[in-house]
Every structure is written in C-alpha cells, then in structure tokens.
Amino acid sequence: MFKKGVINFILVFAMMVPGTLLAADYIIDTKGAHAFIQFRIKHLGYSWLLGRFNEFNGSFNYDEKNPAAAKVNVTIKTDSIDSNHAERDKHLRGEDFLNVTKYPEARFTSTAFKDNGDGTALLTGDLTLHGVTRSITIDVKHIGHGPDPWGGYRRGFEGATTLKLADYGITYNLGPASQEVELFLSVEGVRQ
Amino acid sequence: MWRNTDSRYGIITIALHWLVAVVVISLFILGLWMVDLNYYDPWYRRAPELHKSTGVLLFFIMLFRLIWNLLNKRPQPLPGNNPLEGKIARKVHFVLYILLFAVMLSGYLISTADGRPIEIFATFNIPATLTGLEKQEDIAGLVHLILAIILISLSSFHALAALKHHFINQDKTLIRILGR
Numbered sequence: 001m002f003k004k005g006v007i008n009f010i011l012v013f014a015m016m017v018p019g020t021l022l023a024a025d026y027i028i029d030t031k032g033a034h035a036f037i038q039f040r041i042k043h044l045g046y047s048w049l050l051g052r053f054n055e056f057n058g059s060f061n062y063d064e065k066n067p068a069a070a071k072v073n074v075t076i077k078t079d080s081i082d083s084n085h086a087e088r089d090k091h092l093r094g095e096d097f098l099n100v101t102k103y104p105e106a107r108f109t110s111t112a113f114k115d116n117g118d119g120t121a122l123l124t125g126d127l128t129l130h131g132v133t134r135s136i137t138i139d140v141k142h143i144g145h146g147p148d149p150w151g152g153y154r155r156g157f158e159g160a161t162t163l164k165l166a167d168y169g170i171t172y173n174l175g176p177a178s179q180e181v182e183l184f185l186s187v188e189g190v191r192q
Numbered sequence: 193m194w195r196n197t198d199s200r201y202g203i204i205t206i207a208l209h210w211l212v213a214v215v216v217i218s219l220f221i222l223g224l225w226m227v228d229l230n231y232y233d234p235w236y237r238r239a240p241e242l243h244k245s246t247g248v249l250l251f252f253i254m255l256f257r258l259i260w261n262l263l264n265k266r267p268q269p270l271p272g273n274n275p276l277e278g279k280i281a282r283k284v285h286f287v288l289y290i291l292l293f294a295v296m297l298s299g300y301l302i303s304t305a306d307g308r309p310i311e312i313f314a315t316f317n318i319p320a321t322l323t324g325l326e327k328q329e330d331i332a333g334l335v336h337l338i339l340a341i342i343l344i345s346l347s348s349f350h351a352l353a354a355l356k357h358h359f360i361n362q363d364k365t366l367i368r369i370l371g372r
Contacts, residue, residue: 079327086305086329087240093330174231 023063026155026189028074030057034156034188037076045177051083051092058108060189062155070113072123076106096172103131111135123159130168136161138185152190159185196264205264206371208257213347215250216292219243220344244303245313251296258289270363277353284350291343298339301332 028035037053058074079100081092093100110125121140126133138159145155162182165171195202201209226239269278303310304320305328311317325331357365364372 079330084306086308087303090302090329090333172231 023061023066023069024153025192026060026062027192028056028058028060029154029188029190030055034154036184036186037074038184038186039181040184041174041181042177044175049083051081053077053080054082055080058187060110060187062189067115067121068113070110070121070123072108072110072113072125074108076108078104078106097170098130103129106130108136113140127163129163130170132168134167136163138183148190154188154190156186156188159183159187161185196267198265198268200267201369201371202264203371204260206369208253208260209369212250212253212257212292215246215253216343216347219246219250220340222246223340241311241314244299244310247296247299248310248312248318250292254289254292254296267368270365270368272363273361273365281350281353284346284353288343288346288350291339291346295336295339295343298332298336302329302336305329305332 035056035058037056038050039052040048040050043049053076055077056074058072060070060072062070078098079093081089081098081100083089083092092098106127106129108125108127110123112122112124114122114124116122119142121142123138123140124135125138127136138161140157140159143156143158146153148154160183162180164180166179193202194204196205222239222243226235226243229236229239269275300310300318301322304318305323305325307320307323309317309319322328354366354369357363358367
C-alpha cells in the first residue's frame with residue numbers, strides 16, 4: 001500500500017516534469033550584461049538624446065507551447081540612469097525628473113502576452129515609474145534561443161515602447177518635441 | 193598703505209576681503225537661482241557657465257589671498273576687546289577659509305565627475321582629476337549645497353559680530369576693514 005503510494009507519487013511527479021521544464025524560468029542576464037534598457041528622447045526636436053539604465057534585474061517565464069502564459073518581471077534602479085553626462089544625470093535623478101530619492105525603483109510586471117505567431121508579440125503589463133502605475137504595451141520580437149557554449153540555455157527578446165512623460169507626473173518642460181520617451185529593451189534570459 | 197600694519201589693514205587685504213564677500217554672496221544667489229531655471233530660459237546654459245567660471249576665478253583669488261595673508265602681519269586686536277571673542281573670531285575666520293575651499297572643491301567635483309573639463313569663460317579649461325566615483329556628481333552636489341548654506345550662515349554670523357562691535361561696543365573693528 002505504502003509502496004504503491006510512493007510509485008504513484010513518482011509517476012505523477014515524472015509526468016509533471018516535462019511540463020515544468022518547458023515552461024522554463026529565465027533569469028535576465030544582467031550579471032553578464034546581456035540585457036539593456038535604453039531610452040531616447042528628442043532634443044529640442046532636432047536630434048535624439050540616448051541614455052540607459054545601468055542597474056536592473058528581472059526574470060521571465062516562457063513556454064513555447066503556451067506563450068500566452070509568459071510572464072515578465074523587471075525592477076529598475078532609477079538612480080542608475082546614464083546619459084553620458086554627469087551634470088545631466090544629476091538633473092535627471094533630481095526632483096524635476098525621476099526624483100530617485102523618493103522613487104528609487106521602477107517596476108514592470110506583465111499582465112498579458114499575446115503571441116502574433118510570426119516571432120513577434122504584444123506584452124502588456126503594469127509599469128510603475130515616478131510613483132505612478134499605468135498599463136503599457138510593449139512590442140516584442142523573439143530574437144533567438146538555444147544552448148550557450150558554457151552548458152546553459154538562453155533565450156532573448158527585444159522590446160520597444162513609447163511613454164508619455166506627463167502620464168507619469170514628469171512635467172518638466174523640455175519642449176513640444178520632447179513629451180515622449182522611447183524605450184528599447186534587449187533582454188537575454190538564462191534558463192534556471 | 194598697500195600692506196597691513198600693526199594697527200591697520202592694507203588696501204590689498206581690504207580689497208580681497210570685500211571682493212570675496214561680494215563674489216561669494218553673488219555665487220550663492222546665482223547658484224540657487226540657476227538650478228530652477230526653465231529649459232528654454234536664455235540663462236539655462238549661461239548661468240551655470242558664469243557660476244563655474246566665477247567659482248574657478250574665486251579659487252585663484254583665494255590662493256592669492258592665502259599667500260598675501262602669509263606675507264602680511266595681522267593688525268593687533270583693539271584694546272578693550274574681549275579675548276575670548278577674539279579667539280572665537282579667529283576660529284570663525286579659519287573655518288570660513290576651510291568652507292570656501294571645500295565649497296569650491298565640491299563644485300569642481302560635480303562638473304568634472306565624468307571627466308569633462310570646466311570651461312572658464314570659454315577661453316581655457318580646468319581639467320578633471322578625480323572622476324568616476326560612485327554617484328560622484330550627486331554626492332558632490334549635496335555637499336556643495338550644504339556647505340554653501342553653512343558658509344553663508346557663518347559669514348552672516350561674522351558680519352553680525354562686526355556690526356555688534358560697531359554699534360554696541362562702538363569700537364573700530366568694522367571701520368578697520370573699511371580702511372580706517
């Protein structure tokens with residue numbers, strides 16, 4: 001009786017294993033810097049100003065058989081903003097923009113993933129930035145996946161979206177051409 | 193006349209004192225004003241340039257002032273002055289000098305945090321030296337602001353003390369630094 005119970009348990013557990021393996025958890029490879037959160041915003045309407053967030057971490061869950069169940073979580077340290085100019089970064093961290101002392105983190109938590117079937121998808125989720133949480137949609141492209149040369153398994157995506165700064169209570173006037181900031185995300189996850 | 197004597201300040205010492213006073217107060221007001229300017233304000237770029245350029249000039253003025261102090265005697269305290277007050281006054285002068293240099297140094301560390309030089313009136317460059325410390329521009333910025341407020345507060349105490357000598361003690365302390 002006891003033995004049968006154990007065998008049943010093992011059988012049930014064994015049947016679960018492939019499912020759990022397919023719906024794999026990936027840790028975003030910020031340690032090896034194979035992930036980037038970049039932004040660009042028009043300067044006066046005459047050119048693009050580029051920058052990035054150097055410190056963030058996150059994970060995602062992805063199952064090729066059931067992409068709709070995909071989940072993503074990312075936390076960004078707002079004071080790691082880097083636009084390659086110390087005085088500007090100091091301004092961007094201050095109260096006119098990110099107010100990093102009050103809002104040290106920005107967070108993205110996915111709520112839906114709609115696979116378009118052609119390697120692209122729409123990722124919807126809640127973005128908390130500057131203390132304001134809003135639902136955003138990110139255009140996602142699956143770049144590739146497979147074993148890496150060091151015994152691991154990796155999967156990568158890129159994503160793009162546009163945010164209106166005023167939606168997040170960032171109202172410092174940079175001019176009419178600079179109301180929106182474009183985000184470009186490049187994410188490589190290492191399967192756990 | 194030019195140099196200090198036992199009883200009087202020379203012209204150079206007096207000129208340096210008031211020049212530094214006017215420049216420091218102007219830089220303080222300019223600094224507080226410029227950080228709140230709108231991006232499209234004509235002064236948005238000009239004010240920080242003026243602030244930084246003047247700050248670097250002040251540094252060289254202060255270096256000269258230090259040298260000049262070393263080459264000159266300090267006029268004797270006025271008879272009848274409280275020795276404890278005299279001691280406090282000299283301590284305050286010393287701390288004011290330290291604060292001045294600390295404020296200028298911290299300001300320099302903001303603008304040069306990423307290795308960029310400071311342009312002086314668009315003619316010559318002060319190169320960066322200490323760069324790339326963790327959050328250097330933020331920490332230096334906070335230190336710059338706090339020390340500047342302390343500097344202005346202590347200067348106000350210094351000025352009030354001089355006014356006290358003039359109006360309450362009715363002695364020559366204040367008019368000595370005006371050349372009498």
